[in-house]
Amino acid sequence: MDWLQVIILAIVQGLTEFLPISSSAHLILVPVLTDWPDQGLAFDVALHLGSLAAVLIYFRADLINMTQSWVRSLTTRQLDADARLAWAVILGTIPVGLAGLAFKGTIETVLRSPVWIAVGLIGFGLLLGWADWRHKGEREVSEMRWKDVLLIGIAQAIALFPGTSRSGITMTAALMLGLSREAAARFSFLLSIPVIVLACGLEGKDLIQSGEPVNWTFMLAGILLSGVSAYLCIHYFLAFIKRIGMQPFVIYRVVLGLFLLWIFL
Incomplete structure (x- = not known):
C-alpha cells in the first residue's frame, strides 16, 4: 500500500458506508x-x-440516553421513548446476525462477484427509488411498532447480498412502512452500530488468527480519514435528505451497476 491508496480507500469507505x-x-x-x-x-x-467512531460520536447524546433508559427498563420493565428505541435497535439486529451465521460461506464465495454486485445495485436501487416516490410517510422513529422494527431488521439481513447496501435497504423498508425520510435515515444509522461492531469483531478475530503484519501508521490514518468522511456524510445526508430525496442515489446506483456489467460481462 501507499499513501494515495490509504487516502482513497478510507474516504470511499467513510462515504459509502x-x-x-x-x-x-x-x-x-x-x-x-x-x-x-x-x-x-x-x-x-x-x-x-x-x-x-463517526456514528458513535454523531449520535453520542442519543446513545447515552438510550443506554440509560435501556438499563433502567431492565429493572422497572417500563419503556420510555429512548428505551423503546434501544430495544428496537437490538431487535432489528437479530435477523442480520442469524443470516450472517447461516449464509456466510455462500455470501463470501458464490455471491461476491462483480456481476452479482451490479445486479444488487440496480435491482435494489430501483426498489429504493420506488419506495421514495410512492410512499410519502411522515411517521417518526418514536412511532414505529415492533412489527415495523422486525421487518426493517429482516430487510437489513438482505443487505448481506452484495451490492444491496445496508443503509439503502433499511431506508427502503422504513419508507415503505410510512416513516419519513429523516426518520428512515436516522434509524438506519443507529442500526449500523451493532452491525459494524459485529463486523469489526469478526474481522479482528480473523486478523489475530492470520498473524498479518500491521502498519500502524496506515491503520491510524485509515481510521481518522474514514471517520471524518463518515461523520460529514451522516451530517450532510440528514441535513439535506428531505430536500434532495433518494432519486439522485438511485440514478447513481443504476449507472454504476450498468458500468460494472459493461466491464465484467
Missing part, C-alpha cells in the same frame, strides 16, 4: 480502476473502526 449506494460495490470498483494490490484485512478493520 452510510449513503444508500453500497460500500462493497465501491471497494471492488476502486482496485479494478486502479490495479492496486489488496489492502489487507488489517486495513479493512481500521476502515470499519473509523466508520463506527
Whole structure:
C-alpha cells in the first residue's frame, strides 16, 4: 500500500458506508480502476473502526440516553421513548446476525462477484427509488411498532447480498412502512452500530488468527480519514435528505451497476 491508496480507500469507505449506494460495490470498483494490490484485512478493520467512531460520536447524546433508559427498563420493565428505541435497535439486529451465521460461506464465495454486485445495485436501487416516490410517510422513529422494527431488521439481513447496501435497504423498508425520510435515515444509522461492531469483531478475530503484519501508521490514518468522511456524510445526508430525496442515489446506483456489467460481462 501507499499513501494515495490509504487516502482513497478510507474516504470511499467513510462515504459509502452510510449513503444508500453500497460500500462493497465501491471497494471492488476502486482496485479494478486502479490495479492496486489488496489492502489487507488489517486495513479493512481500521476502515470499519473509523466508520463506527463517526456514528458513535454523531449520535453520542442519543446513545447515552438510550443506554440509560435501556438499563433502567431492565429493572422497572417500563419503556420510555429512548428505551423503546434501544430495544428496537437490538431487535432489528437479530435477523442480520442469524443470516450472517447461516449464509456466510455462500455470501463470501458464490455471491461476491462483480456481476452479482451490479445486479444488487440496480435491482435494489430501483426498489429504493420506488419506495421514495410512492410512499410519502411522515411517521417518526418514536412511532414505529415492533412489527415495523422486525421487518426493517429482516430487510437489513438482505443487505448481506452484495451490492444491496445496508443503509439503502433499511431506508427502503422504513419508507415503505410510512416513516419519513429523516426518520428512515436516522434509524438506519443507529442500526449500523451493532452491525459494524459485529463486523469489526469478526474481522479482528480473523486478523489475530492470520498473524498479518500491521502498519500502524496506515491503520491510524485509515481510521481518522474514514471517520471524518463518515461523520460529514451522516451530517450532510440528514441535513439535506428531505430536500434532495433518494432519486439522485438511485440514478447513481443504476449507472454504476450498468458500468460494472459493461466491464465484467
